[in-house]
Amino acid sequence: MNVYLKQKIAFSVLFLCTLLVIVPVLVILAIIFVKGMSAIDISFLTEVPIKGMKEGGIFPAILGTLYLVLGAVLFAVPLGVLSAIYLVEYSRENFLSRLVKLAIVNLAGVPSVVYGLFGLGIFVLYFEFGASILSGSLTLGIMILPVIITASREALESVPKSFRIVSLSLGASKWQTIRHSVLPHALPGILTGTILGLGRAAGETAPILFTVAAFYLPKLPTSIFDQTMALPYHLYVISTQVPGIPENVRYGTALVLLLLVLLLNLAAIILRYQFRKRKRW
Amino acid sequence: MDTHTKIRKIKEFIIERLIFLSGIMSIIIVALIFAFLLKEGLTLFWQVPLSDFIFARNWYPISDPPQFGILPLILGSVLVTAGAAVISVPIGIGSALFIAEIAPPKTKEIMKAGVELLAAIPSVVIGFIGMITLAPIIKSVFGLPTGLTALSGAITLAFMAMPTIVSIAEDAITAVPRQYREAAIAMGATKWQTTWRIVAYAARPGMLAAVMLGIGRVIGETMAVMMVTGNAALIPHSILQPVRTLTATVAAEMGETVQGGEHYAALFAIGIVLFIITFLINGAADLYLHKTKK
Amino acid sequence: MVAPEIKISIKDFSIYYGENAALKNLNLDIYKNEIFTIIGPANSGKSSLLQSLNRLNDLTPSYKKEGSIFIDNEDIDNADVESLRRRVSIVFALPFPLPLSIFDNIAYGPRMHGIKSKSKLAKIVEKGLREAYLWDEVKDRLDTPAMNLSGGQQQRLCIARILAVEPEIIMFDEPTSGLDPISTARVEETLRELKERYTIILVTNNVAQAARVGDRTAFLLMGELIELNDTKRLFTMAQDKRTDDYLTGKFG
Numbered sequence: 001m002n003v004y005l006k007q008k009i010a011f012s013v014l015f016l017c018t019l020l021v022i023v024p025v026l027v028i029l030a031i032i033f034v035k036g037m038s039a040i041d042i043s044f045l046t047e048v049p050i051k052g053m054k055e056g057g058i059f060p061a062i063l064g065t066l067y068l069v070l071g072a073v074l075f076a077v078p079l080g081v082l083s084a085i086y087l088v089e090y091s092r093e094n095f096l097s098r099l100v101k102l103a104i105v106n107l108a109g110v111p112s113v114v115y116g117l118f119g120l121g122i123f124v125l126y127f128e129f130g131a132s133i134l135s136g137s138l139t140l141g142i143m144i145l146p147v148i149i150t151a152s153r154e155a156l157e158s159v160p161k162s163f164r165i166v167s168l169s170l171g172a173s174k175w176q177t178i179r180h181s182v183l184p185h186a187l188p189g190i191l192t193g194t195i196l197g198l199g200r201a202a203g204e205t206a207p208i209l210f211t212v213a214a215f216y217l218p219k220l221p222t223s224i225f226d227q228t229m230a231l232p233y234h235l236y237v238i239s240t241q242v243p244g245i246p247e248n249v250r251y252g253t254a255l256v257l258l259l260l261v262l263l264l265n266l267a268a269i270i271l272r273y274q275f276r277k278r279k280r281w
Numbered sequence: 282m283d284t285h286t287k288i289r290k291i292k293e294f295i296i297e298r299l300i301f302l303s304g305i306m307s308i309i310i311v312a313l314i315f316a317f318l319l320k321e322g323l324t325l326f327w328q329v330p331l332s333d334f335i336f337a338r339n340w341y342p343i344s345d346p347p348q349f350g351i352l353p354l355i356l357g358s359v360l361v362t363a364g365a366a367v368i369s370v371p372i373g374i375g376s377a378l379f380i381a382e383i384a385p386p387k388t389k390e391i392m393k394a395g396v397e398l399l400a401a402i403p404s405v406v407i408g409f410i411g412m413i414t415l416a417p418i419i420k421s422v423f424g425l426p427t428g429l430t431a432l433s434g435a436i437t438l439a440f441m442a443m444p445t446i447v448s449i450a451e452d453a454i455t456a457v458p459r460q461y462r463e464a465a466i467a468m469g470a471t472k473w474q475t476t477w478r479i480v481a482y483a484a485r486p487g488m489l490a491a492v493m494l495g496i497g498r499v500i501g502e503t504m505a506v507m508m509v510t511g512n513a514a515l516i517p518h519s520i521l522q523p524v525r526t527l528t529a530t531v532a533a534e535m536g537e538t539v540q541g542g543e544h545y546a547a548l549f550a551i552g553i554v555l556f557i558i559t560f561l562i563n564g565a566a567d568l569y570l571h572k573t574k575k
Numbered sequence: 576m577v578a579p580e581i582k583i584s585i586k587d588f589s590i591y592y593g594e595n596a597a598l599k600n601l602n603l604d605i606y607k608n609e610i611f612t613i614i615g616p617a618n619s620g621k622s623s624l625l626q627s628l629n630r631l632n633d634l635t636p637s638y639k640k641e642g643s644i645f646i647d648n649e650d651i652d653n654a655d656v657e658s659l660r661r662r663v664s665i666v667f668a669l670p671f672p673l674p675l676s677i678f679d680n681i682a683y684g685p686r687m688h689g690i691k692s693k694s695k696l697a698k699i700v701e702k703g704l705r706e707a708y709l710w711d712e713v714k715d716r717l718d719t720p721a722m723n724l725s726g727g728q729q730q731r732l733c734i735a736r737i738l739a740v741e742p743e744i745i746m747f748d749e750p751t752s753g754l755d756p757i758s759t760a761r762v763e764e765t766l767r768e769l770k771e772r773y774t775i776i777l778v779t780n781n782v783a784q785a786a787r788v789g790d791r792t793a794f795l796l797m798g799e800l801i802e803l804n805d806t807k808r809l810f811t812m813a814q815d816k817r818t819d820d821y822l823t824g825k826f827g
Contacts, residue, residue, distance in 0.1 A: 003471050003474070004471065006473065007474075010473045010477070011379075011383055011473065013375065014375045014378050015383075016375075017371070017373075017379060018380060018392055020372050020376070021372060021373070021376045021396060021440075021443050021447060022392060022396070022399075024399075024440060025395055025398050025402070026395075028402065028407070031410065031414065032410070082299060082304070083303040083306055083307060085300050085303075085304075086301060086304025086305075087304060090297070090301065092636055096305070099308055100304060100307055102564065102567065103311045104307045105563050105564070105566075105567045106559075106560050108563070109498075109501070110501070110556065110560075111500070111503065111528055111555050111556075111559055112404075112501065112502075113501070113531050113555070114314070114318070114501070114555050114556055116531075117317075117318060117321075117548070118318065118552075120535070121317035121321050121549070122313065122317050125540070142310055145307070145310070146307075162667075162669075163671075163673060163674075165631065165634075165671070166673060167673070168631065168634070168660065169629065169631060169664065169665050170683060170684035170740055171657045171659075171661030171684060171688065171740055172657070172687040173290075173687075174293075174297075175293040176687050180683070180686075185674065199401055203401075203403025203406070204403070204404075205403070205404070205405045205503070206503040206504055206532055209536070210535050232403055232405045232504075233405075235405050235409060236405050236508070239508065240507075254406050254410075257403060257405075258402065258406055261401055261403055265397070265398070265401040269394070286689070
């Protein structure tokens, strides 16, 4: 066979592969947007569910997810950023730092349902927080820790070495150098990672199954020790556990969840783009 | 040293201890996860021998007496995972090659954004769509009593593995030094010959790592698989039967167990199995990634 | 002639990076308020020596040293490293402005040392910029990014930034290697002025520059001190053949 014909065929096959990845994404989005739009109005977004979730809104689930995500970030961001600072600024190439990196890789790979088991074992039962926003937030926080650490590491590593040398040579201490000459310039990257972590936490179901999520709780949580509904779990419940839920309520819930997650990702992408454009070193 | 400096130094000492503690926190958390899984799960093995747990053919956790053989669940996971790998590996590697080597820059950016978009969709949403659109198609095409089968699970999970495979394989392909390509082209190879024989060959370890991480993601995936595979804890004989995976079992049954009971411990024991499997896969993939970088 | 006051005393000092010796058994004294120039080809250990004087070398994992350095008769190993680096400042070959405004670049050091008062900082910034001969060029745009300055201006900004922490010793590591002749002349002019109040160490691979500004000059080759003398003497009657060869451009 002619080599150029062969090349043409090969390229077409590869192009087809790419289409097979991307087209279904668009199809999924299109289906959910078209079918979900009709369910969404102000009352759907602001009212509590009624009549066994067949009617009313999904406000408690939206609010619950926001609480959980916020809690997860409050826990994971300080810990993740400090951890990245340790890896980039303090640790030297030795056994301990290799072990830390291996641990991070494995945390990123632990199945989400195992995080759920862990959260149940340690937060719900051992620390006796019960099934609560606190337990769920901490579990989600640990789950997104690798995302935050990895993004923060990349952000810190992208700050030129010269900034550190200049600051130290002016008599600043190591921490002052990190605080004033490194962190401010790594901030956009850390923020991007944080928003990606938010998106991840907002969409996860398995870690909150046994740690916080309530099946049907048509009132709002009042403290961090309360259970709460959450969007992804709500979608699971009304798709598989409760018969007779109108289709547009299910699609509407899926659309709200999808919009929340995609907007967070979009924000991260825009932020990253803006940052790269503005960067001057 | 003046007092201002002294106070600052004490503050910095505390902050630096805190940084060190946070730095090793990942190790502590991995150890804690394993410890708590063992704490809750090991009690099962006072009653059920390990070999029965893994090789017995029946998972009847609430019958009397209960039977805790996870072989059907392991086979369910293996079947779904293998199916997902068969679909996602060629497609994923193919599109990684296309995006990294062939696509013009603008198209490349759009395609990468598409892949990121896929990665961002929550698994419960993918499961929902799989259940509502894919399952009926499978049901009518194969004339089955239900569309919730291992095949539906494999197809759904293939999509969840693809972003991982594409993005990591693409990184590995892009990291192949430019000189390799130039040398091949200079010797008269076509672009395709260069891409396939030289670039793909050089990027093999990275692509292998990509595949392993993709499979790691599939084995651990819970919600989507629970929604589309039909959840029958039987030893599967065909990919067109309903199956139940390890992850789905834990997620579906934990809510109904008595805390501290046998069933409860058995689900944690499944957690131990999952933890060890993913630990090995991710550790191995990481080794390969480091090999590529060197 | 009165015996000059010794500011820095280097005793039996060697530097290793891993297995490689960068500096071998160096012994020399540097006097207060002189311009001490160090010349030599690349890899002769000049920059390594500077980075040891303010212990920036401590940051390099493979760095090892033998011997001692005394500043004002105090072993620098016993000094508080932050105050040591304040006293012993360095200007690098490339200007490294921080991505801050001109004002904040110069105020960076004083702020780190606990000065918060706005008016105090403003005074320090103005003084530094005047001493570095940059004030007239930038006084109307102190809040603009330092990265926008020209190369020569950036290098003088770095000098002003150092002056703001009130050092005793200023080390210049090939400060004009990236500059045009006019900017170079301005920096050299600045050096001569600074000598009145500071002890200056100038590392350069521009032999003519050493001849123009140096009081005394040391010639380093492959980590060894070959010759040290008054600059005029070194240039007119080098004792060692290698010095002569280097000065006349036979290698380097």
